[in-house]
Amino acid sequence: MNRAITKALLDHYDREHRALPWRGCSDPYRILVSEVMLQQTRVQTVLAYYDAWLERFPDVEALADAETDEVLKAWEGLGYYRRARNLHGAARLIRERPDGGFPDTYARLRSLPGVGDYTAGAVASMAFGEAVPAVDGNVRRVLSRLFDEAKPPASWLRWKASELLDAERPGDWNQALMELGATLCSPRSPRCGACPVVEWCASHRAGTQEQRPAASVKAKPxxxxxxxxxxxxxxxxxxxxxxxxxxxxxxxxxxxxxxxxxxxxxxxxxxxxxxxxxxxxxxxxxxxxxxxxxxxxxxxxxxxxxxxxxxxxxxxxxxxxxxxxxxxxxxxxxxxxxxxxxxxxxxxxx
Ligand code: SF4
Structure with missing residues (x-):
């Protein structure tokens, strides 16, 4: 079943994916910038910043050389400014690496400031073809629904995402899962009728898709x-x-x-x-x-x-x-x- 799900979703991704400026590129710096910008931020908002950022800081060296004020100014309006400071810190660390190269594995990427499990998995799979999952909020929702799991623990999500992973195309596969969550399998009113994996979806069968994953109790701000x-x-x-x-x-x-x-x-x-x-x-x-x-x-x-x-x-x-x-x-x-x-x-x- 897993292979059938993977194939159906990848075929759909190949046909239907949105053209975004960071898609189809294997430059780890550009992928890292897009992934950090997309944390807690909508794609439409990021689109207004991404190209301007790359024009100003086209590579790790340019970002590492920049002053903090310049970096924060370029990030102005995107919010969650710690992301910009971490990206800046990561560029400076990469520049100081003995071989001067970009960290090229999940484990090495994970040691950069502000790079967690998800971001390391996304960059490692998209830029370096490493067969590692990348579980963000969209992927969590899709997997929770696909297997009708109300409260999926992080370890379960990672295991399921790894099981489904396409070892030949890990970067595309991770993006295909995210894309499904960002487009058809939306938080409210998922469009199951157009979904390429509907025939394997347990929550669709059970009619529970709108309750998956179960809402978590959030602390009041x-x-x-x-x-x-x-x-x-x-x-x-x-x-x-x-x-x-x-x-x-x-x-x-x-x-x-x-x-x-x-x-x-x-x-x-x-x-x-x-x-x-x-x-x-x-x-x-x-x-x-x-x-x-x-x-x-x-x-x-x-x-x-x-x-x-x-x-x-x-x-x-x-x-x-x-x-x-x-x-x-x-x-x-x-x-x-x-x-x-x-x-x-x-x-x-x-
Ligand atoms: S069938 Fe519906 S709930 Fe299931 S993965 Fe597809 S869009 Fe999501």
């Missing part, structure tokens, strides 16, 4: 309210570089008001002088993986902008080369709009 001091001087706004560890590490954001602190105290701590009372801007909501943040921005005009280490004054009307997280970009746009209205008509916001 923690809620956090963060006051921001949005400092403006001469039409520019002050951003600070975030610490190199933790949330949004190394990116640029507005100063946060510490617990029990105040906006004016935050300004004074930075040696700046407010020339007006803080004005409340609209709240900005943003969801991180395990966190739901509500940003509460306060706009304050300060005297002369003071440059300093880890500090930048941004003119929102011109492009800047610093990586600014999406929520902070929204705050910047709100602050810019507010000051533009205020300077055009000083009474409009009273």
């Amino acid at each position: 923690k809620k956090l309210r963060i006051e921001l001091a949005v400092l403006e001087a001469d039409g520019r706004f002050m951003l600070e570089r975030r610490p190199s560890q933790g949330l949004l590490a190394g990116m640029w954001s507005f100063p946060e008001v510490g617990v029990g602190g105040s906006v004016l105290a935050t300004i004074a701590e930075r040696g700046l002088v407010a020339t007006a009372h803080p004005a409340a801007l609209p709240l900005v909501e943003h969801r991180f993986t395990h966190l739901h943040a509500t940003y509460e921005p306060w706009l304050v005009t300060v005297a002369t902008p003071d440059e300093g280490e880890g500090r930048a004054w941004i003119d929102p009307a011109t492009s800047n080369d610093r990586a600014v997280p999406v929520a902070q970009q929204k705050v910047l746009a709100l602050a810019h709009g507010h000051t533009a209205v205020a300077s055009a008509d000083p009474g409009a916001l009273l």
